Amino acid sequence: MDTDKLDLKSPDLVNKNFEKLADLFPNCVTESAEGKAIDFDLLKQELSHAVVQGNKERYRLEWPGKREAIVTANLPTTKTLRPVREDSVNFDNTENLYIEGDNLEVLKLLQESYLGKIKMIYIDPPYNTGKDFVYQDNFSKDAQEELIESGQKDEYNQRLVANPETAGRYHSDWLSMMYPRLKLARNLLDKDGAIFISIDDNEVDSLEKICKDIFGEINFVSKLVWKKRVSPANDSQWFSSDHEYLVVFAKDKETWYPNRLERSEKQNSYYKNPDNDPNGPWNSAAYTCNKNKDERPNLYYPLINPTTGEEVWPRETAVWAYSKETHAQHVKEGRLYWGADGKSKSPRKKQYLTEAKKVVQRSVLDYTEVGSTQSATLDFLQLFDHNYFTYTKPVDLIKRIITLTTDAEKGDVVLDFFSGSGSTAHAVISKNAEDSGNRKCIQVQLPELLEEKTQAYKDGYRNICEIAKERIRRAAKKIKEETKADIDYGFRVYRLDESNMQDVYYKPQDYDQGNLDLFADNVKSDRSADDLLAQVMLDWGLPLSLKIEQVDVSGKKVFKVAENSLYACFDSGIDEDFAKAITKDEPLRIVFKDSGFKNDTAKTNVKQLLKQLSPETEMKVI
Known part of the structure; x- marks a missing residue:
């Protein structure tokens, strides 16, 4: 902005008042369909010691344009x-x-x-x-x-x-x-x-x-x-x-x-084998849990340190993490570590690298x-x-x-x-x-x-x-x-x-009989067979990633999608001989251009032949 240039208009008092209110009550600034605005219900509440009754409160996200977005x-x-x-x-x-x-x-x-x-x-x-x-x-x-x-x-x-x-x-x-x-x-x-x-x-x-x-x-x-x-x-x-x-x-x-x-090499590096355990490198975990003896009395019992022969109890604010039966199994498997000198007051449980899980x-x-x-x-x-x-x-x-x-x-x-x-x-x-x-x-x-x-x-x-x-x-x-x-x-x-189809395909009410002769083929003149196939796949709910083959059947170009999931032929002159040839593969679906049949009789006969020779085939035209 050129600060030396005169504004040549009176001040916008509304904007000035808005800015003052926004400075005092920034939480009352909101957005409306017209732009930034003041939430007057909230402003009333800011200026009152009592609860101001306004719109019914609810927990949801709102903004101008949400309904239009939906x-x-x-x-x-x-x-x-x-x-x-x-x-x-x-x-x-x-x-x-x-x-x-x-x-x-x-x-x-x-x-x-x-x-x-x-x-x-x-x-x-x-x-x-x-x-x-x-x-x-x-x-x-x-x-x-x-x-x-x-x-x-x-x-x-x-x-x-x-x-x-x-x-x-x-x-x-x-x-x-x-x-x-x-x-x-x-x-x-x-x-x-x-x-x-x-x-x-x-x-x-x-x-x-x-x-x-x-x-x-x-x-x-x-x-x-x-x-x-x-x-x-x-x-x-x-x-x-x-x-x-x-x-x-x-x-x-x-x-x-x-x-x-x-697991990364760094994570695996925490596993060592200082006592030459035949099971390989290991790490250790605490043998107690954060429950007390009143909560888990069955887990509050003495252990015997094998080195000193002393009876060892957990702290009063904790208990052992394992039952007596599980502890006995740990002793049998040599899973307890009593410190480097074997004289620790509480054991730790060995966790072997070979048993380590993938990480979260x-x-x-x-x-x-x-x-x-x-x-x-x-x-x-x-x-x-x-x-x-x-x-x-x-x-x-x-x-x-x-x-x-x-x-x-x-x-x-x-x-x-x-x-x-x-x-x-x-x-x-x-x-x-x-x-x-x-x-x-x-x-x-x-x-x-x-x-x-x-x-x-x-x-x-x-x-x-x-x-x-x-x-x-x-x-x-x-x-x-x-x-x-x-x-x-x-x-x-x-x-x-835009669609491959002429506008009359979607909005026939906008055209009179005189116009309809212009649309003998309801497909736009600049659209290829590839274009039509893509639209057919989308309309039929088939993934566009399916494998596509192009083959010749009775001199006509046929698209085979996912083997026999869909056959599509958009050439002209479709007749009974073509129908007989294509039904040998028993496609699940087949599609033609409505204007592609040799004549109206051929269209009817092709449909009947498909029903007789390949009853599982679903036929559609565009």
Whole structure:
């Protein structure tokens, strides 16, 4: 602001009064649909010694826009995902997905195909620092108005808007952005699944509250702390921010439990064998517990020190941790340690390394074990000459989460719908290479345009997705060369777009008979058979990761999905001879274009032939 320039307007007394009240009663400042506001009911209470009767109190999280956020999650979409073979790696056989587009729309499209099938979700959403962006989900405006308002007029129809801290709905806009996405994500989680969300101090409390609203307070698991810095940030205004959080919720906490971790060399080093015990290295544990003799009289009894022959009792405020029978077994097995000279007043129980269990993850994740902000940069620079991202997460951090939540052999699916630079896909490939796993990953990212002044733009990239896809290709190549692991290194790229179907398909009431002749084929003219197959798979609730084969049947191109799970043919001239040929494989499902039949008679006859020759086959047309 130019301090030498005259304002040339009268003072805004309302704002001045607001600022005075906010200074005196900061707890009364809230957010409304119009922006920052004063909670007058709460202000009345601050100015009264008696309880002021106002709105009925209840324990819940509210913010301006919450109802709209719920509606947003429930609104259906007619959009679809179009395959981009040229950007993919091993498209027909890979089971990994990379999806470009607004994650809200994509999550809606995945609802049937992946309902209850995702084992782990990891996201690193915008942190609401005032410098980041949030999605503007306003479906009440027409497309052009929305583009103008958001300042985005590119072909991707991006809905990203700045969310400065001075905004009147600073917290509310962020909550409204996150709520519908988390609500849809919960539907996708397996009952034995969990979500991990990276967040910093700015919104960690709000995030935890909306997750409890969506997942249920009973399914809150933990708020892990990631110690992310190797060295302090000495230029910080207050304190060096050395940590972030991972908020963890289970779909069903009674069902989901994290895997234990392999023991480290440091943990094993605590086991020694000073007395040459034939059972090998051991550690020792206390032989008493924190109950007293009144609470556990059966555990209050004397032991005999084998070296001194003395009778030994526990302290009056404690008892032995084991019954007489179990103690006798310990003596027989030589499990008691009476000190180096054998004269201790209380034994300890030997715990052998061979019996040691895997370890439980601690609530603090240290950068020495799971990487730091610095190592995240190095992860990227191992693949590129420049670092195009500022706040990526280290691959080792995400690999730790994968270790805690997935099974190498079960083909668990990992979803990241704020996938950014592609760190999660990198981590999944790396982890699979380590343990010969067959985990699958789904990455979703809005193709945010890059500014021309950035190094990435100068290097030829035009949006974030282009960088991420290249990162996954390079990471996969590097890991394959280094490990020679026999795993899935590919990924299928899909791009969010408008439906493949003409508008008349969804809104026939908007067209009269004169228009209908223009839509003899209800599929848009620029859509390919690959496009149609993707939409059919989504509509039929089939995972997009299923193996796809292309075969020739009676001179026509047929897609075979997961062997005989789905056959799709979008060629013209479908007739009885083709139907007879295809029924030999007895597919579970088959789909044609409505305009693809030779004539109306052929359509009827094909349907009847399928019923006769392959009665289990379900036929549909688009």
